[in-house]
Amino acid sequence: MSTNTNLQARHAAAVPRGVGITHPVYAARAENAELWDEEGRRYVDFAGGIAVLNTGHRHPKVIAAVEAQLARFTHTCFQVTPYESYIALAERLNSIAPIEGPSKTIFLTTGAEALENAVKIARAATGRPGIITFAGGYHGRTLLTMAMTGKVLPYKRHFAPMPAEIYHAPFPFEPFGVTVADSLRAIDMLFRADIEPSRVAAILIEPVQGEGGFIPAPTALLVALRQLCDKHGILLIADEVQTGFGRTGKMFGIEHSGVKPDMITIAKSLAGGFPLSGVIGRATVMDAPEPGGLGGTYAGNPLACVAALAVLDVIESEKLVERANVIGATITSRLHRIAARNDVVPITAIRGPGAMIAFDIVKDRGGYVPDADQTRAVLARAREHGLILLSCGVNANAIRLLVPLTVSDAILEEGLSVLEVALAA
Structure with missing residues (x-):
């Protein structure tokens, strides 16, 4: 049976190191906004193949x-x-x-x-x-x-x-x-x-x-x-x-x-x-x-x-253009509530139109000193709790959310709850 660990070892031996990997979990199957790795573990997908899957994994009509x-x-x-x-x-x-x-x-x-x-x-x-x-x-x-x-x-x-x-x-x-x-x-x-x-x-x-x-x-x-x-x-x-x-x-x-x-x-x-x-x-x-x-x-x-x-x-x-605005409003509202807490990683600059939302992780609440190390740690914690996230930004301190526009309300809420856990200080 393939595991994430042995596949990662095979990757290191067979693939140039220039092909970087954000998450060392190897996909076995996926549906809409969910993904399962080779070990059978389930993840909510907030990466969407880097904005490729607005219509989700394996949409039946596609x-x-x-x-x-x-x-x-x-x-x-x-x-x-x-x-x-x-x-x-x-x-x-x-x-x-x-x-x-x-x-x-x-x-x-x-x-x-x-x-x-x-x-x-x-x-x-x-x-x-x-x-x-x-x-x-x-x-x-x-x-x-x-x-x-x-x-x-x-x-x-x-x-x-x-x-x-x-x-x-x-x-x-x-x-x-x-x-x-x-x-x-x-x-x-x-x-x-x-x-x-x-x-x-x-x-x-x-x-x-x-x-x-x-x-x-x-x-x-x-x-x-x-x-x-x-x-x-x-x-x-x-x-x-x-x-x-x-x-x-x-x-x-x-x-x-x-x-x-x-x-x-x-x-x-x-x-x-x-x-x-x-x-x-x-x-x-x-x-x-x-x-x-x-x-x-x-x-x-x-x-x-x-x-x-x-x-x-x-x-x-499926009116996905309109759905993007609904998803974005849900995400943005949740992020503003998270940002107001004192027991989470400091986040700021919540932004983006529609469902193309990002925020920055900084060292101090109320300031803007980028914290790339904490950003990487948030991605890792999210993955451990079953959420796939991506970072971006010239200072590598932005978290971007690219959930499929076909995501159900329940899966969206699940992913946002995991994100909140991952941001806990």
Whole structure:
């Protein structure tokens, strides 16, 4: 019989240490918001495969769609012999994306691949090389997306040199003392000191930073970026890899601001656990690369495409966008009650739209000195009591909650109760 201990030993011997593990418990099966390890122990899942499982583990409608596709074919390569599910999914996303005018969509495999292709498209459409992103932002682990990611550890160390023409501006967050005005001044300084606006292809931003700490981009910043892009002929790209498909209480996180980007990158919860990503964009922008310039052998795999169509059906029929707001209100209310206690680890900066909620663990109540060690200890205590949690943030002191939007009220309450126990001082 496999155990967590012997699997961990086999992992150490067979898998590079660069593939880190947050929780050394090995999954055997899962359903909706619950997971069982190889030893039969049950966990409430507040990680959701890092925001991949908005529709939960093994949603019946997603599984049925994939099983039906398995009986037909599993792969042809869309660029060789295409298939309808790819087109149907593109049509559906084009119809709901918050983009001005006609849209087109390309499908890929990973979030990083979507970001790389968004940059390719932006450069082809503008004839410009420069990309501006934000400190704390996370866009992937490939060489280009690693350069765009605004966090050195653990993503960039030992991997230099980074690709050229990538620039970072500070991201506004009150506990860090950074305002919207500071961010905009920094971009103006980039234009003065490093790259003129006429050489910038795109400004790329997460509507809510993911790995950076679940920090929402202020509406004032997004509005100003849209105006800046319009003024200088720069494309605005919303990285919705983690915020998309109902997580924030809107189908796309950017919708909270009313700002319409030129392109949106998508992945994670798009296909309910099957590998699929994409770029949705203004049709004139998306058509800039010539035939053969975009694609990939596994890009838009038919199993993943039918899974994604089922995911969109589930989001609509089960009203998961609205459910995200209910879940978020429940979580936030509970966290504020916990924060008011004197016998728990000090927590602060409870934040996030919809069900994309995070809070920070600090050393002293009423202050803001990050406590990464205590954050790791809370994750471990939660796991021991049957709850899977994730941390994030530039100081590694944020706890993020990514429970499936299909979670029952009872399981949500169970998970929050375990979280409260794990935060006990």
